[in-house]
Amino acid sequence: MIRVVLPTHLRIHAKVNGEVTLTVHGAVTQRSVLNALEQQYPVLRGTIRDHTTQKRRAFLRFFACQQDLSHQSPDAPLPEPVASGAQPFLIVGAIAGG
Numbered sequence: 001m002i003r004v005v006l007p008t009h010l011r012i013h014a015k016v017n018g019e020v021t022l023t024v025h026g027a028v029t030q031r032s033v034l035n036a037l038e039q040q041y042p043v044l045r046g047t048i049r050d051h052t053t054q055k056r057r058a059f060l061r062f063f064a065c066q067q068d069l070s071h072q073s074p075d076a077p078l079p080e081p082v083a084s085g086a087q088p089f090l091i092v093g094a095i096a097g098g
Contacts, residue, residue, distance in 0.1 A: 001085045002033055007060070007093035010048070014041040019088055028083035030062060031074040048091060063090040 001021040011017065022036040031054075038045045045051070048060055054074070056062065061070045065079045065087055081087035 002028060002036070002082065003085055003088035004033065004037060005088045005090045007091060009093065010044060010091065013047065014044055016041070021085075027075075028078045029075050030069065030072070030078065030089075033078065033089055034074075059094045059096065061092045061094050063092055064088075 002024050003019050003021055005019045006014065006016070014020075020037070020040070022033065022040060024032045024036045026032060034048060037048070047057070049056060056070060061068060063069060064082045067079070069076075069078070077083070078089060079087070082089050
């Protein structure tokens, strides 16, 4: 099982508390995790990735094992602790302002 932590606004939107767990078939990558997340919670489609380009939304970041994975290839394997469920995949809302 893959553990995913969502930012508060997406947890409220998906009507979940805390982290969610997902089953990912095949390689555990950003793409496969997000595909499984959107399949399990269809209301999240388009909130994390653009519908057309499938690129990450500007004000969201992806982290795993204390590493920012936001600019890595969506098909790069996630770290083993995430793939094994020992560590969560974090989707974090970026803060902007001045």
